[in-house]
Amino acid sequence: MDRSRRNLLTSLLAAYNGGAGSPTGRVAAYLLEHFGSLSQISSRDVMAAADVTRPELRSAVTTLGLADVARCGGEWQLFRDFFLGYVASGGDAGRLRSEIDRLYDSVDAALGTPVTASLVSSLHDARSVVVLTADSSAAALAEFQRAMVMEGRLVRLVCESDPKEALLASLGPADLLVAVSTSGGSVKRCLDLLEGCGAWKVLVSACDDELVQTPFDDALLIGHAMAEGEPLHRVFATYGVAYLFDRLFAEYAREWDPERGQAAAE
Numbered sequence: 001m002d003r004s005r006r007n008l009l010t011s012l013l014a015a016y017n018g019g020a021g022s023p024t025g026r027v028a029a030y031l032l033e034h035f036g037s038l039s040q041i042s043s044r045d046v047m048a049a050a051d052v053t054r055p056e057l058r059s060a061v062t063t064l065g066l067a068d069v070a071r072c073g074g075e076w077q078l079f080r081d082f083f084l085g086y087v088a089s090g091g092d093a094g095r096l097r098s099e100i101d102r103l104y105d106s107v108d109a110a111l112g113t114p115v116t117a118s119l120v121s122s123l124h125d126a127r128s129v130v131v132l133t134a135d136s137s138a139a140a141l142a143e144f145q146r147a148m149v150m151e152g153r154l155v156r157l158v159c160e161s162d163p164k165e166a167l168l169a170s171l172g173p174a175d176l177l178v179a180v181s182t183s184g185g186s187v188k189r190c191l192d193l194l195e196g197c198g199a200w201k202v203l204v205s206a207c208d209d210e211l212v213q214t215p216f217d218d219a220l221l222i223g224h225a226m227a228e229g230e231p232l233h234r235v236f237a238t239y240g241v242a243y244l245f246d247r248l249f250a251e252y253a254r255e256w257d258p259e260r261g262q263a264a265a266e
Helices: 010-016 025-034 035-040 044-051 054-064 066-072 075-090 093-108 114-125 133-148 165-170 185-189 191-195 234-257 258-265
Strands: 129-133 153-161 176-180 198-205 218-222
Touching: 010 054, 010 075, 025 035, 025 165, 035 234, 044 054, 044 258, 075 114, 093 176, 093 234, 114 176, 114 198, 114 218, 114 234, 129 133, 129 165, 129 185, 133 234, 165 191, 185 191
Parallel strands: 129 153, 129 176, 176 198, 198 218
Antiparallel strands: none
16 A cells, blocks of 8 residues: 555645645645646746745645655546546436435434444443544544544544554554545555554445455445445545434434433433
């Protein structure tokens, strides 16, 4: 696996959102506006357009991880396929609603299984909880992470673009690792990390590939078999993951919420 894989788009947007008016923010804005032609941009182009000095550009390059830009050359097409694939396939509002309903039905069905009950218990009982996710589902899982704080449970969110190898290697049998990869692609790229991780590992995916499921102790499958790059990939990675983890949080709260338990005791 190429563990240098980096989601440069996420890095640029974070700098753009948080650095309005700063040299790094201006560099990020220029690179975002020319994201489809990064390999053709020179340092002089950036310095002139972003109004930064060479030392400021050098600092921005370090902050943004632009040393990896050669490895990110395919991100433009990768993200265009991800965000526009469904539109290009002719998907309209009616079809989208139908697909989402079907996906939600599969999540509801999965919630009644022993795998889900075991996962909810493990979220409570594990010494620590780490969620390893493809970047495409990170926003939905950040919401789950915030919600779990309200239950007194810290969940560490780790994205594929920055997989925290040392952290994953330090996990043991008392810890829980939940890997979220709707298509299975991010899991395949992290197989060696997962195989070397000693935590109890649960896969959440729409991929029924045996290779993807091999490193895991349990698997929670939603929807139908999904491959990376399919038109419905984004639908699963956003709507499906958000709905599933919202339902998991609700199940957790019903079982373990301290205020609910106190009210029941009274």
